[in-house]
Amino acid sequence: MIQLENVTKTYPKASRPSLDNVSVGIEKGEFVFFIGPSGSGKSTIIKLLLKEVQATRGKVVVNAKDVTSLRSWKIPHFRRSIGCVFQDFRLLPNRTAYENVAFALEVIGKTKAVARRVVPEVLELVGLGGKEHRYPHELSGGEQQRVAVARAFVNRPLILLADEPTGNLDPDTSIEIMRLLDRINRTGTTVVMVTHDSNIVNQMRRRVIEIESGRIVRDQARGVYG
Amino acid sequence: MRVKYVLNEVLVGLWRNVTMTVAMIITMSVSLTMLGASVLMYMQVDRMKNFYYGEIEVSIFLADNVTDGQRQAIKAKIDESPLVKESSYETKEQALERFKVLYADSPDFVAAVNVSSLPESYRVKLTNPEDYDKFAKQIEGEPGIQRIIDQRELLQKVFNIFNSVQLMSLVVAAVMAFAALLLVGNTIQVAAYSKRREVAVMKLVGASNWFIQAPFVLEAVVAGLIGALLGFVALFIGKIVLLDNKLQALTAILTPVPTGNVWLMLPLLAGVGALVSAGTAWVTLRFYLKV
Structure with a gap:
């Protein structure tokens, strides 16, 4: 599902590469944690998978598509098969929970009728039934992140990327979000999560890939934060 | 939507x-x-x-002392030129009449002018007014011509x-x-x-x-x-x-x-x-x- 082959990414003006000759494969339906200290290069992986940045060397394959050679006008369509969740939620403050999720559908050309059918369904799935018409500032941090997850998942992507999704949440709320991601993973969606929340990693007991200074130092099925 | x-x-x-x-x-x-x-x-x-350009003319003013022979020669030159659409001859008297009409607003000016002070002329219309230079070359050397004026210049x-x-x-x-x-x-x-x-x-x-x-x-x-x-x-x-x-x-x-x-x-x-x-x-x- 996701294949990194000898990927090196050096940002302009950086003295050393963010990712240094990294190779890793992730199968369909896997749940993978990328862990490591700040600046280790784990967020760069997410950016590479989205083609927000271009690999300096090596090959990135997502969904059987070679992302490194993907033409720029094809990127939007490619991104529709990937859902994204971030630490800062990235919700639109002037839109309700429902509208935030519906917006993601409408801007890729889905009709309002489709939105009316699937948005309540996905909001129910993330546990926000009954709060569809609240604005982000009327929701707690955990609830806002649920809206973000709903938005990422509403299009039924094959892959869900989560960049420190619990970074702004308290431990209990974090666990709830993790349960939600776990449930999404059980529908067959591949989940890739970047985090340095050791509690969560230890509780979940899923595959852990540790990165340090741009290199993979550990790749362990059912691993702990260590 | x-x-x-x-x-x-x-x-x-x-x-x-x-x-x-x-x-x-x-x-x-x-x-x-x-x-x-x-x-x-x-x-x-x-x-x-x-x-x-439809109205435009080339005026060939003749010298005061022009002879009949010269006048004939100039006319022949004009008539044989392929660039010319039509031509007419204007005597000193006709020139004065035209002058009087043109400057009817300033009678003093008109009074100061008599028949001998205006030159006689050939008025030539060219098929294509842009051909003036060519036409002028053909006719320039003829004796008895005082001045050739292309109205195009005024325009x-x-x-x-x-x-x-x-x-x-x-x-x-x-x-x-x-x-x-x-x-x-x-x-x-x-x-x-x-x-x-x-x-x-x-x-x-x-x-x-x-x-x-x-x-x-x-x-x-x-x-x-x-x-x-x-x-x-x-x-x-x-x-x-x-x-x-x-x-x-x-x-x-x-x-x-x-x-x-x-x-x-x-x-x-x-x-x-x-x-x-x-x-x-x-x-x-x-x-x-x-x-």
């Missing part, structure tokens, strides 16, 4: 930054008015050339004035267009900044580039079209107020500007306004949104 979404975004966008929008529209309309005026003037010079002075006014309005149009471009670019940047969250989400979920850019580009196009419309109205009012009323005396000489030509400016200005704004907006977005 997408069309409605885009249109709504355009209106909201134009209203959000209304002072900038107004500035953009005004500069755009001034620039387009100047462009329109310049094109109209160009067309007008062309029309006048067509109109006056040329009028045209030169026209051309410089036209050039001036083109320069103003270009300068204003440059200002308009900067304003369009700035407006689009402000619009893109105020919608950065939406744009970020749209990129994230994979909205197509045109869908992200369309509202911004259309915003500029709508402003450009409004500017073009205002410019057109200004031209039309200008034609009615200036040419049809205040300067009517002048239009009698300069041949009137046909209303059809003014109407022709509407699609021209609209096209230029829309294309230029759209292009600027698109280029600005490429730098600013990096979609």
Whole structure:
């Protein structure tokens, strides 16, 4: 599902590469944690998978598509098969929970009728039934992140990327979000999560890939934060 | 629904930054008015050339001491030239009659002139007035000719004035267009900044580039079209107020500007306004949104 082959990414003006000759494969339906200290290069992986940045060397394959050679006008369509969740939620403050999720559908050309059918369904799935018409500032941090997850998942992507999704949440709320991601993973969606929340990693007991200074130092099925 | 979404975004966008929008529209309309005026003037010079070149003559003034033989030789030269459409001969007496009519307003001046002070002449119409130089070469050397005058030269002075006014309005149009471009670019940047969250989400979920850019580009196009419309109205009012009323005396000489030509400016200005704004907006977005 996701294949990194000898990927090196050096940002302009950086003295050393963010990712240094990294190779890793992730199968369909896997749940993978990328862990490591700040600046280790784990967020760069997410950016590479989205083609927000271009690999300096090596090959990135997502969904059987070679992302490194993907033409720029094809990127939007490619991104529709990937859902994204971030630490800062990235919700639109002037839109309700429902509208935030519906917006993601409408801007890729889905009709309002489709939105009316699937948005309540996905909001129910993330546990926000009954709060569809609240604005982000009327929701707690955990609830806002649920809206973000709903938005990422509403299009039924094959892959869900989560960049420190619990970074702004308290431990209990974090666990709830993790349960939600776990449930999404059980529908067959591949989940890739970047985090340095050791509690969560230890509780979940899923595959852990540790990165340090741009290199993979550990790749362990059912691993702990260590 | 997408069309409605885009249109709504355009209106909201134009209203959000209304002072900038107004500035953009005004500069755009001034620039387009100047462009329109310049094109109209160009067309007008062309029309006048067509109109006056039909009337235009080459005058061959004969010397006071011209002999009959020389007169005959000159006439023969004129008649055998393939460039000549028609020719006529004007005696000193006829010249005086014409002079009296021409200067009827200044009797003192007329009284000072008598038959002998005006030269006799051949009046020659050329098939193509542009061939004057060729014709002058053929006839120049003949004895008994005092001076050859091409009326085209007189007309040329009028045209030169026209051309410089036209050039001036083109320069103003270009300068204003440059200002308009900067304003369009700035407006689009402000619009893109105020919608950065939406744009970020749209990129994230994979909205197509045109869908992200369309509202911004259309915003500029709508402003450009409004500017073009205002410019057109200004031209039309200008034609009615200036040419049809205040300067009517002048239009009698300069041949009137046909209303059809003014109407022709509407699609021209609209096209230029829309294309230029759209292009600027698109280029600005490429730098600013990096979609």
